[in-house]
Amino acid sequence: MSILVFLEQREGQLRSVSREALGEATRLAAELGGPVTGVCCAAADPGLAALGDAGADRVLLAKHESFAAYEGAAFAAAVAAAVAATHAKVVLLPASSLGKDLAARLAARLGVGLASDCTSLAVEGGRLVARRPVLAGKAIQKLAFPASPAIASLRPKAFAAVSGAGRAGTVEALAASVDTSLPRARVTGTSAAKGGKVDLTEAEIIVSGGRGMKGPEHFALIEQLADALGGSVGASRAVVDAGWRPHGEQVGQTGKTVSPRLYVAIGISGAIQHLAGMTSSRCIVAINKDPDAPIFKVADYGIVGDAFEVVPALTEAVRQLHR
Amino acid sequence: MLQVVCIKQVPDTETRVRVATDGRTLDPAGVTWIVNPYDEFAIEAALQLKEKTGAGEVVVISLGGPGVATAIRSALAMGADRAIHLKSDAPAPDSLGVARALAGAIRDLGAEIVWFGKQAVDDDAAQVGPMVAELLALPCATLVSKFELDGRTARIEREIEGGLEIVELPLPAVLTTDKGLNQPRFASLKGIMAAKKKPIEERAADLGGANLEVLALELPPARAAGRIVGEGVAAVPELVRVLREEAKVL
Ligand SMILES: Cc1cc2nc3c(=O)[nH]c(=O)nc-3n(C[C@H](O)[C@H](O)[C@H](O)COP(=O)(O)OP(=O)(O)OC[C@H]3O[C@@H](n4cnc5c(N)ncnc54)[C@H](O)[C@@H]3O)c2cc1C
Numbered sequence: 001m002s003i004l005v006f007l008e009q010r011e012g013q014l015r016s017v018s019r020e021a022l023g024e025a026t027r028l029a030a031e032l033g034g035p036v037t038g039v040c041c042a043a044a045d046p047g048l049a050a051l052g053d054a055g056a057d058r059v060l061l062a063k064h065e066s067f068a069a070y071e072g073a074a075f076a077a078a079v080a081a082a083v084a085a086t087h088a089k090v091v092l093l094p095a096s097s098l099g100k101d102l103a104a105r106l107a108a109r110l111g112v113g114l115a116s117d118c119t120s121l122a123v124e125g126g127r128l129v130a131r132r133p134v135l136a137g138k139a140i141q142k143l144a145f146p147a148s149p150a151i152a153s154l155r156p157k158a159f160a161a162v163s164g165a166g167r168a169g170t171v172e173a174l175a176a177s178v179d180t181s182l183p184r185a186r187v188t189g190t191s192a193a194k195g196g197k198v199d200l201t202e203a204e205i206i207v208s209g210g211r212g213m214k215g216p217e218h219f220a221l222i223e224q225l226a227d228a229l230g231g232s233v234g235a236s237r238a239v240v241d242a243g244w245r246p247h248g249e250q251v252g253q254t255g256k257t258v259s260p261r262l263y264v265a266i267g268i269s270g271a272i273q274h275l276a277g278m279t280s281s282r283c284i285v286a287i288n289k290d291p292d293a294p295i296f297k298v299a300d301y302g303i304v305g306d307a308f309e310v311v312p313a314l315t316e317a318v319r320q321l322h323r
Numbered sequence: 324m325l326q327v328v329c330i331k332q333v334p335d336t337e338t339r340v341r342v343a344t345d346g347r348t349l350d351p352a353g354v355t356w357i358v359n360p361y362d363e364f365a366i367e368a369a370l371q372l373k374e375k376t377g378a379g380e381v382v383v384i385s386l387g388g389p390g391v392a393t394a395i396r397s398a399l400a401m402g403a404d405r406a407i408h409l410k411s412d413a414p415a416p417d418s419l420g421v422a423r424a425l426a427g428a429i430r431d432l433g434a435e436i437v438w439f440g441k442q443a444v445d446d447d448a449a450q451v452g453p454m455v456a457e458l459l460a461l462p463c464a465t466l467v468s469k470f471e472l473d474g475r476t477a478r479i480e481r482e483i484e485g486g487l488e489i490v491e492l493p494l495p496a497v498l499t500t501d502k503g504l505n506q507p508r509f510a511s512l513k514g515i516m517a518a519k520k521k522p523i524e525e526r527a528a529d530l531g532g533a534n535l536e537v538l539a540l541e542l543p544p545a546r547a548a549g550r551i552v553g554e555g556v557a558a559v560p561e562l563v564r565v566l567r568e569e570a571k572v573l
Pocket of ligand 1: 209210211212213235236237238239250251252253254255256266267268269270271272273274277287288289290293305306307308336360
């Protein structure tokens with residue numbers, strides 16, 4: 001069964017979510033059989049030949065100057081052309097801000113169902129089955145696809161990239177005609193987040209602080225621990241609503257959904273809406289002075305104690321480790 | 324200028340999840356229903372724009388069973404002018420069916436902006452807005468956290484991974500709203516009274532066949548019972564040890 005993977009690039013750089021989707025495609029191809037083809041919409045080749053190592057048998061490059069920035073209708077048309085060219089039965093995209101938009105457009109264009117933000121895919125009885133959290137992670141929906149192609153978007157960090165796949169990764173041009181006369185959304189500017197930190201949805205390690213930090217000035221403690229661990233800073237909504245931290249750092253149902261290797265929750269009670277955003281983390285650590293805080297029910301490891309004492313000591317211990 | 328706001332009624336975010344006997348859907352017993360929180364940003368955005376331009380109409384559309392009328396009334400109480408209720412008794416099987424039904428209802432209204440929340444907090448799918456945009460061949464921007472209208476061009480800001488993006492779209496367009504765009508108003512008593520007289524047009528929703536098959540709704544595997552490694556500063560060395568040796572995350 002031919003599998004097509006949408007390869008997301010931004011400003012000429014392939015994004016890590018693209019390799020995660022390729023990794024999962026390679027794993028599925030071992031069960032379903034058939035080639036793995038990547039498709040990339042870009043103004044210039046972002047180094048696609050190297051993707052053989054990441055699992056691509058070949059890569060289709062739809063090259064057009066207007067693909068320098070994302071535009072839903074044009075990207076969907078190009079990816080739909082790649083679906084037709086490869087007779088893809090499965091299409092995988094990253095569930096990034098771009099990928100979610102594109103996946104929806106593509107599904108509507110092809111008239112097939114889309115399982116978005118999946119956390120696992122499996123082959124059961126010869127067909128693809130997707131699992132995805134719903135109701136803020138309080139339940140998991142298990143979905144099958146009545147029509148072909150099956151389209152799924154994959155939660156960042158929930159799937160592993162591969163290397164050493166030893167596939168060809170041949171790059172071929174995909175004819176892309178973009179009708180520039182159509183009314184289109186146009187990206188006219190971007191600004192990077194302060195400090196150039198890794199986005200939470202892609203971070204390997206996140207240190208989050210809650211109202212237990214008592215005030216914005218004390219987030220220095222959270223930042224120092226995050227720095228020592230090489231991670232990013234997150235926050236609960238209570239902290240964001242109080243104006244202590246920017247909205248981009250909010251983790252939870254109305255914030256970001258994250259799946260890091262390590263999530264450290266400090267002075268966060270663990271309200272259901274916060275848990276919604278972080279329970280797919282691999283390892284959860286909680287530091288809270290209340291032994292009955294709900295966060296301890298989802299944490300793998302916890303310390304009951306005052307953040308103002310425990311966090312500096314933990315930061316120091318981590319620094320020692322890396323010295 | 325006519326604006327459409329698509330809203331969904333969803334279970335309250337505190338809802339305790341029980342799976343219905345069919346093994347595939349949420350047991351509705353004891354569920355409190357609310358307007359999807361992201362859709363409230365959409366309603367507020369449309370109302371603010373109408374107030375600013377001093378003209379036009381805000382039309383609310385919602386798809387669902389008879390209970391959805393409550394959600395529609397609350398949007399009307401906030402200040403929307405009228406509503407279309409696409410009636411469907413069966414729970415919608417997937418987003419594409421919903422998007423098709425909505426697009427069908429929107430097509431002839433002559434809307435300049437079609438507003439959605441960025442996602443519904445029950446299926447968390449984030450699909451219906453861009454699907455409707457594709458079906459209606461309209462430009463679309465998702466995750467809108469800042470909005471300005473300059474003549475017939477919408478200028479928006481959206482948060483993407485690691486930064487912000489500024490996007491310009493010609494009207495008509497589809498926009499999906501994120502938190503931070505505005506502070507949704509509460510309905511006034513006057514608004515609630517006025518809402519009772521506002522028209523709700525009922526139509527049968529045509530959802531077509533299923534585009535996804537729900538095999539099961541399962542409770543997530545419980546996370547293995549965690550361990551309190553100790554109290555206070557004294558527990559730090561043990562925490563570092565387990566993170567290195569057991570969890571292998573350091
Ligand atoms: C529709 C809706 C959406 C929401 N979306 C989100 C969301 O996306 N993300 C989110 O986080 N919340 C969300 N919430 C809010 C959520 O319900 C909680 O109010 C919020 O998560 C609480 O934040 P907190 O844990 O930081 O604060 P609190 O609940 O006040 O908890 C503070 C914790 O700090 C501990 N503490 C205090 N002092 C110390 C100390 N010195 N050392 C150690 N621990 C200490 C306390 O024991 C307590 O457990 C949402 C709510 C609603 C209704």
